[in-house]
Amino acid sequence: MKHTITALSGALILAAGLAQAQQSIVVGHTLSPESHYGIGAEAFIAKVEELSGGTFTGDQAAAGQLGGERDMIEGLQIGSLDVVITSTGPLGNFVPEVYALDLPFLFRDYDHARTVLDGEIGQELLAKIDENQLVGLAWSENGFRHVTNSQRPVRTPADLDGLKLRTMENRVHMEAFSQMGAAPTPMAFPELFTALQQGVVDGQENPVTVITASKFWEVQGHVSLTGHVYSPAVILASPVLIDGLTDEQRGWFYEAAVASAEATRAEVNRLEDAGVAVMRENGMEVITEIDKAPFAELAQPAYAVYTDQYGPELVERIQAVE
Ligand code: EAX
Numbered sequence: 001m002k003h004t005i006t007a008l009s010g011a012l013i014l015a016a017g018l019a020q021a022q023q024s025i026v027v028g029h030t031l032s033p034e035s036h037y038g039i040g041a042e043a044f045i046a047k048v049e050e051l052s053g054g055t056f057t058g059d060q061a062a063a064g065q066l067g068g069e070r071d072m073i074e075g076l077q078i079g080s081l082d083v084v085i086t087s088t089g090p091l092g093n094f095v096p097e098v099y100a101l102d103l104p105f106l107f108r109d110y111d112h113a114r115t116v117l118d119g120e121i122g123q124e125l126l127a128k129i130d131e132n133q134l135v136g137l138a139w140s141e142n143g144f145r146h147v148t149n150s151q152r153p154v155r156t157p158a159d160l161d162g163l164k165l166r167t168m169e170n171r172v173h174m175e176a177f178s179q180m181g182a183a184p185t186p187m188a189f190p191e192l193f194t195a196l197q198q199g200v201v202d203g204q205e206n207p208v209t210v211i212t213a214s215k216f217w218e219v220q221g222h223v224s225l226t227g228h229v230y231s232p233a234v235i236l237a238s239p240v241l242i243d244g245l246t247d248e249q250r251g252w253f254y255e256a257a258v259a260s261a262e263a264t265r266a267e268v269n270r271l272e273d274a275g276v277a278v279m280r281e282n283g284m285e286v287i288t289e290i291d292k293a294p295f296a297e298l299a300q301p302a303y304a305v306y307t308d309q310y311g312p313e314l315v316e317r318i319q320a321v322e
Contacts, residue, residue: 025058025241028066028075029085030189035213036271037085037233038062040140040264044083044235047256052249058083068188070169077133079240083253085260087142088232089168089189097128099306100314104176104299105292107144107230107318110272114141114265116321117232121314126234135237137257140264142207142231143272148220149203150196153287155224157181157294166192166204173229176302177205180228180295196220207231208275209268217282224287225276228295235260 027044029037038060045058066072066081070090075081077094092099100106107113116122117139129136147154149163157180165182167173168189177184185201195201196219203220210216211223235257242250271278279286307315 022054023056025056025082026061026066027058027083027085028061028072028081030064030069031062031210032213033060033062035062036141036143036209036264036267038213039267040085040233040235040260043263044085044256044260047259048252051252051255056249056252064188064190068190070188073134073236076135076236076238079238082238082241083137084236085140085233085264086236087168088234089170089173091129091234092170092172094134095125095129095132097310097314098125099170099172100310100318101125101232102170102172102229103303103306103315104172104229105296106315110144110230110268112321113230113232116318119321121317121321129234129236133239135239135242137235137237137254138261140233140235140257140261141268142233143209143268144227145205145207145229145231146211146223147203147205147226147228148211148216148223148284150199150220151202151222153222153224153285154226155287155290157298163203164201166195166201172302172305175305176228176299179301180298193219207268208271208279212271212275212278215282217279217284220284222285222287223279224290226290226295227292228299233264 025048027041029041031037041060048056048058066075069086072081072084072086073090073094076084088098088101092102122139126136151163152159154160160180160182163182165177165184166187167177167184169186174184174186187195192204193214196204237253276286276288303315
């Protein structure tokens, strides 16, 4: 609450034309302060402070204290929040073209995803975001998602059969998991740990970064490295904040977002190497050898959720990027 009030008063000071007054920025996200998002939030704040000579300072509001990702995106649109680091999970509800990035088994590997997001397609999608009362500062990263659950090791789609699996509030993901045999249950991330703990759902799917940052081993015994979808993150700002800045100040925010994404990707890289051992040390059974082809084949109809409305062109362009 305190952060929200600070952000609002910051906006009022700017509206009064006192652009030089000190302004405190809040960077919201759903994960722990030590997570890849937390590291990205700190890098963002440090860069804005450095470039502005301390005119802008900042704090991270971690662990969903400002709400789930969908709530926070709404907060940006109305100007009650400043900056949010979020997965694309709920973003397709606001900017449908972004659903193209959430298609299962679309990106071949991290290089492919980062090349697409850092290139022309990434820029085009940031511009689409900007048409929807949001400002897309830069693409960041969540990571390739894997299935965890409390019931059994998952090696084939048959093992997903009937599993109550929490998904993000994302139509593409829900369709993919229905097709693969699970019973998808959409839910905001801040509710997830308790839902797993109480057995409201059996499992969930998230990258190694999120599984480790959230200590899901406390409530999930099994993880399978399905890598069924790449999960982009994006650093969003409120147009209410950005429109009140000078061109120079705006430039600082874009530069800080790039520094944030770099720091987050470095932590993703670190956990892609170290994460399996960390999960095993904490008692999870980790299935690393998965034949992805049968999962991919079953998930294929989820592509229609996007292509029926927007056509196959963007998907084909993404696939063609080397
Ligand atoms: O963005 O909701 C999710 O599962 C996301 O991966 C998480 O909030 C990090």
